[in-house]
Amino acid sequence: MKPMTYKNYSARIEYSDEDQCFVGRVVGIRDIISFHGDSVDEIRQAFQEAVDFYLETCTQRGEPPNKPYSGNLMLRVSPEVHAAVAAAAEVSGKSINQWASETLSKAAQY
Structure with missing residues (x-):
């Protein structure tokens, strides 16, 4: 199963029975970006809006946004x-x- 992606950011989405909606979080970065929606279309839109808001906020603050994983992985093995x-x-x-x-x-x- 492929994750939902937008502007190279990926999201983990789960259903919350308690809240009776989908709850998502951007994964692969240190900052916490979460969002929610009642349908697939709503959660996708909320995800995109959350990423756009995050990037805009970082620009306004003059801070570089966390970037998703680079694809380089260093391993130490025997x-x-x-x-x-x-x-x-x-x-x-x-x-x-x-x-x-x-x-x-x-x-x-x-």
Whole structure:
């Protein structure tokens, strides 16, 4: 399942039975941006408005907005795991980056 995205920001959306509406939060940044709506169209609109408001507020304050994850991931693993990953990548005819990206994507069900 792909997340809702807008201007490179992604949202996690859940249904709140207590509030009887959809509640969303922008993920992948330190700042907290939340929003809500009663339908898919409303939650999408609220998400876009929240991101636009966040970016506008950052501009007005002269502060850089938090950026979504860059796509660069540094990992520290044991030499044995590194060797096993390198071997698995080589056997599949891929670079370590290609192999790791595909493997992590499958694990995250992205």
